[in-house]
Each structure stands twice: as structure tokens, then as C-alpha cells.
Amino acid sequence: MIESILQYDFLQNAFLSGIIIGIIAPLLGVFIVVRRLSLIADALSHVTLAGIAGSLYLSQSVTAFATLNPIYLGIVSAVGGSVLIERLRRLYKHFEELAIPIIMSAGLGMSAIFISLAQGFSADLFSYLFGSVSAVSRQDLWIVLGIAILVFAFIFIFYKELFVLSFDEDYAKASGLPAKTIHLLFMVVTALVIAASMRIVGILLVSSLITLPVAASIRIAKGFKQTIFFAILFGELAVIIGLVTAFYLNLAPGGTIVVTSILILLLVIMIKKIVMAIRAKD
């Protein structure tokens, strides 16, 4: 495996991108999960799909866009979607979750139109839907790295504000924190992480990499910092095991990564149960 990675550029791209995503998706995921925004991540990933499908169609039909990396339009539509969701959430104050199906169906609907307009990019599309080991380009890797730096900077700078905002929104507002601005930034960063992750895990499974490691971590962590630590650990484990299996068995990495995350989650739940039972006995 190591030799193959050293030998093939595409494997380097996939593994390095995977390792970066294994950190940023669960890191942001902790905030997403505790704020109960997991479904929003899902909605955003469908909007990203619309951007990707639109871009694939453009590059087929307009020669000027023939070499356009679809990730750019993916990022644009994800960020646009995140801003729209916020708008809708404010509009439907008492039915905030209505924003999710609205945006989700808009994303899927547009995707369906672009996909049926353009015949014959099914292989490309498959790799965007379920991830790919071989399709990650050097350019993708740089984009992922750039997004990761933004995510780290955002969380480093606003850690304590994000903490208060996630724990107790009313209190955050009463303390005079710029809650609205930080929340909007948060949504935009979430959109970026989704766009970055889809190359490896695929659009349909992005939200799993954001939520499953956190779900496992919450079972065992003490305190918020530990929750972040374990989430990243589990996310990284899932990505590496998932990518290696995908490579050897020639499977879509989205599938192997998500199945590994689920196994980790089950294992953590089981171990916790056993430990509790043993403690209860003494």
C-alpha cells in the first residue's frame, strides 16, 4: 500500500485529501450536531449536487467550460444554499425545519434536470455521488487544503463564541455577541466543508462523515474539547480504513468510509454498555 501511494499521484491526492477531510468534517460536525443542524448539512449536500451536475452539463455543452473543475460551481451553490437556508429559517420562524425540505428538493430537482439534459456523464457523476479513490486531482487536493485552512482559522478565532452560541443561543444574544454574523459565517464554512468532502465520500454520504464520528464521540467524551478530539479520531480512522478497503476491493470509498463509521459507532456503544455493566457490578 505504502509503495503504491508513493508510486501513484492519484493515490497521494486521495489519501492526503481524505486525511484532511477526516479532520475538518468531524471538527465542524461537533458544532453542527450539538446545534441540531445535521439535516441542514444533508440539504446543503443536495444543493452542492445541483452545482456539480450543472457544471458537468456546462463543460459538455459549452466548449469554454470544457475543463472547468465542477468543484467550483459545487462550492458556489453550497454557499448560496447556506445563505438561502438562513433566509428561509428567518422567514418561517416557527417552522425553522421547513427550510430543509425546501432547499433539499430545490437542490435535487435542479440536479435531476441537469442530469437528464446531459446524457452520458454517468461515470463522473457516480464518483461525485459516492466518492472516488482515483478521480481526485491535484487541483482538488489544493482546494481541500485551502478550505481546511479556512475552517481551522474560523474555529480557532471563534471557538468561544461558537461554544456559547451552540450551548445557549439566548444567553449568547443577551451577552451581546454578534450571534447573527457568526452563525452566517458558520453556515458558509459548513457549505465549504461539504463541498470539500464530497470528492472523497461523495455528496450522498457527506453528512455521515460529519455526524457519525460525533455520534460515537458523544457517547464517551467528557467535556467539549474531548468530544472534538474523539470525533476527529473516529473520523480519521474511518477515512483511512475506508480508503484502503475501497482501493483494494475496488469499491466506492463513500460506502466503505460510512460503513466503517457505523461499525465504529456500534463498537463504541457496545464497549460503553459493557463498561457500564461492569461498573454497576462493583
Next chain:
Amino acid sequence: MAQKPLIELQDVSFQYEYTNVLRDISLSVREGDFLALLGPNGSGKSTLLKIILGLLKPTKGTVKLFGEPGSTFKHREWIGYVSQKSNSFNSGFPATVKEVVASGLTKKIGLFKRRLPDQQAKVIESLKAVGMEQFANRNIGELSGGQQQRVFIARALVAEPKLLILDEPTVGIDHENVQSFYDMLTDLNERHHMTMILVTHDVDTVSDTISHVACLNQTIHFHGFKDDYDSLSDDQLNAWYGHAVRKIHHDNKEKQK
């Protein structure tokens, strides 16, 4: 006594979509006051506090904080707040008690800075003040309701606010600890000149602690010194808000002891 008013409300009215909740409220709270805000359920006490805190905008009238218009007031860290039975917070949240209390320093530390040099000591000190220091490393979700409430009080104290706003803070706290909690408030008020606004239904217990009383039922029916409140007649009080709020009965209190 020429203390400056920390809070000045002028002709404040408020309505939630269709229901009028507050009407023409003018109220000023001066530095060092210990004000008890009384009124039956639904009389608008929590709403009034939220207007003071800037969580709600009055439909009419003006709010001034520390002499500045509420909308441009920048020093929110001077105001500590314990909300009514904190159900705004997320109960499964994976954070330790220490992390929750430290989050009370967020505004004081300021944007783009990470922590105070003596943060740890401050957090432990305010946990001690509410008798929760032995739970510092527990997850907040593993505590009882009363214990959580005490942690939220510690979160409000940790930034050493000049004004502390408490919305029925002792609900869920047992009798013994209620007394020591009010003793602590008295101490903060008298020795540290912390100004207090306290919403409570338990007038008897706080009567030794407070300096002023305001009676609210949509509008302010009475605002003045505690002694003047004491001399109001029962008929007067009943006219304002039925039998929901009792007068402070000192003789009752003696009998209970």
C-alpha cells in the same frame, strides 16, 4: 444619594404579535439598588427583563443602559443574566461544568482573544460561590435541575458584572441553599455594590435582602422603597393583581421560625 441610573426605561410598551404584554412602563434602577420585580404568572416580568437585555425590542418607548441607548450599548459584559429555568440550553450538550462557567467570560474576553490569564481561578471561585466546585469536571447534562441552575448562576457571576439580572433563579434549589444563595446576593450587593434585579414569587424569603420593589402587571403599579411597599394595604395589592402575590408578612415569618 446621587447614583446614576444603570437602567432607564421610558414609556416602554411591548406586544407579541397580537397580545399586548407591557404598557407604558417607566422604570429606573440606580447603582446599588436591589430591586425585586413582583407580579403574577404572565404579568410580563420575563418579557421586561428580555427588553432590558436587548433580546426583545420594545414596540414603543426607549431603553437606556448605563446612560446609553440600549441599541448602541456595547458593554454587555457588565450585565449578568440568569434566565428563568434555563430551558434555552441544550441539555445533552457534551460540556463540563467548568467549560459552561468559563463561557460566561466570552464577552469580557472579547473577540479574537482566547482566554484570561486568571480564567481558571475565576471559574473555580464562582463555582465555590454556588457550592458546586466539586462538580467542576462533570458533564452539565449529568447534573440535577437545581445543580444546573446553580451552575448557570456561577456562569453569570464569573464575569463580575456590575448589574445582575435574575429571573426566578432559585426555582428548583432546595430550601437550605436558597437562604445561602440570598445571603450571597446580599453580600455581592452590599460589599461589591453589584446592582440586582430579581424576579421572584417568594417575597417573604427575600424581604431582608431587597431595597426596592416593583409590582408589575402589564404596567408598573408600584415602584419604590421596600418599606413603602410594606405599608401598602392588602386591598391595594389585590386590586392590582388579584391574590396572586402576597405582601411581605413579617409576623408570618416570625411564626415560621
